[in-house]
Amino acid sequence: MISATPSVFDVSVSRSGPGIDRFVERHAPDSTHTYYGAGKVALRDGLAGLVEPGGNVLVPAYLSPAVVEPFHDLGLESRFYAVEETLAPDFGDLESRIDDDTVAVMSVNYFGFPQPGLERIASLSDEYDCYHIDDNAHSPLSVHDGTLLGTHGDLGVTTLRKLLPVPDGAVLYCTDDEVTSNFTPSSLAGRSGRIATADCRYVAGSVAERVLETSPSLHRSVEAFLSDGGDDSSSVDPSGRYEAAKVPMSRFAALVADAADPEAIRATRRENFRTWQEILDGRDDLTPLYDRLPTGISPYEFPVRASESEAFLAELEDCGVVGAHTWPILRQSVREDETYETSTRLADELVALPVHQGIGPSAIEAVGDRLRR
Ligand SMILES: Cc1ncc(COP(=O)(O)O)c(C=O)c1O
Known part of the structure; x- marks a missing residue:
């Protein structure tokens, strides 16, 4: 998955x-x-x-x-x-x-x-x-x-x-x-020196995620359950999200950042990006946003415009890709203003596919095989 x-x-x-x-x-x-x-x-x-x-x-x-x-x-x-x-x-x-x-x-x-x-x-x-x-x-x-x-x-x-x-x-x-x-740093600048409850909660969540990864259907049920419960961060209003973000960088995040291998991460992301490029090449209903991956770029995701984004997301999910999504959820005033028509169209059509370092190219190739069937 x-x-x-x-x-x-x-x-x-x-x-x-x-x-x-x-x-x-x-x-x-x-x-x-x-x-x-x-x-x-x-x-x-x-x-x-x-x-x-x-x-x-x-x-x-x-x-x-x-x-x-x-x-x-x-x-x-x-x-x-x-x-x-x-x-x-x-x-x-x-x-x-x-x-x-x-x-x-x-x-x-x-x-x-x-x-x-x-x-x-x-x-x-x-x-x-x-x-x-x-x-x-x-x-x-x-x-x-x-x-x-x-x-x-x-x-x-x-x-x-x-x-x-x-x-x-x-x-x-x-x-x-x-x-x-x-620049005068506020009290929110810097990295927290101690492990907080939120750090432990995050690790526990990651353990749960690992378990859920063994079963796409269980993963989907839990996701549906969480979004029914209103625990979906995308449903929180913008100012609520901003206020919730007013915390210093956690000790846990600092530990992970200090142990990270940036070159290895970037190389894996680039390889995954190219693999999506290859397997989606030739599909008339899809247009990748970028056809080149210049040296030095560490892609966040593989963005592709889909003429039917919902149908493409469903197709991906059937092949085990649960981490794809459209982006972003636009402010309503932007959606309603014709000046921003291109932004609205992009937000409806653009599907972002994961390329993170936890995925191997073989997992993406396997999705490619299933998509072709
Ligand atoms: C383009 C862009 N800028 C800024 C931010 C804010 O980053 P953070 O969530 O760390 O506050 C986001 C978050 O999604 C973003 O997409």
Whole structure:
């Protein structure tokens, strides 16, 4: 069975590696980095010393609703800019939304790939004298043009939870000197020194997940049971999600991050990505979002546009892939606005397939055999 996230018990993450910190220092030597429990809180702390209430931040419309909550927490307005089919900004739309109160423009490196137009966003931010936030929540290990994604702006974030089998963990990057000197970490910065109940609960959950993996039907029943009980995090409102994220990085997440082997993880993810590419090649109903996997990129998932996404998800589930999903759940106001039609279409069509290091290419090939039958 192919699940959405790696397990604590996967070999490539539990074997002794040099850790995430060393990788970051090597690939982002000109940035300072600070650990957090969540990327959203890291974003708030990174901006707090730079902005006054009343400003606005431009973010892509193709985004999970909770990501703008830190801006609201700082008294800033979030303004959505439209995106193209490639996920590049619609630059005409973006520029029309910039005004004297714009304090920052945010780019998002979707699925571990640099957002198309990243360099242009950086130069526009310079031109309009506002900060460029490089949101790299999706992939802590992606290196683009020799530098870690997340450090291509004045400040940026990444989320360890999307890479490792951890309940939390994120990094704030301060790249620009002014950002670094105005940064005052709040009490939520840093890594917790002790093992908390939540850590034990997470490990217990991973054990349960391992057991459930032996039976797809049992897995589905438990999932259905949990979502009936309203325990599905996607059903929590954005501000509730943000408030719940206000915890420092757990001791458990720090231990896993320190033992991780970044090169092995990236290599496995790349191999899995290519395997999905091969097995889905030639299907008329599917269009992969990326046809190239540039050197240095550590894919978060394999995104593919499906003309019938629900039917494709059902087909995958029948073949044992329970970790595929559409992304993201858009804010209702975005869905209802025709300006963001492309974002809405993408959110309906795009299916993200897992490529994490807990999967071997042979498991994906076996899915390919079943899909062909
Ligand atoms: C693009 C993007 N940015 C930021 C975040 C926030 O990260 P975190 O959940 O660590 O707060 C997410 C989370 O899903 C995301 O998808």
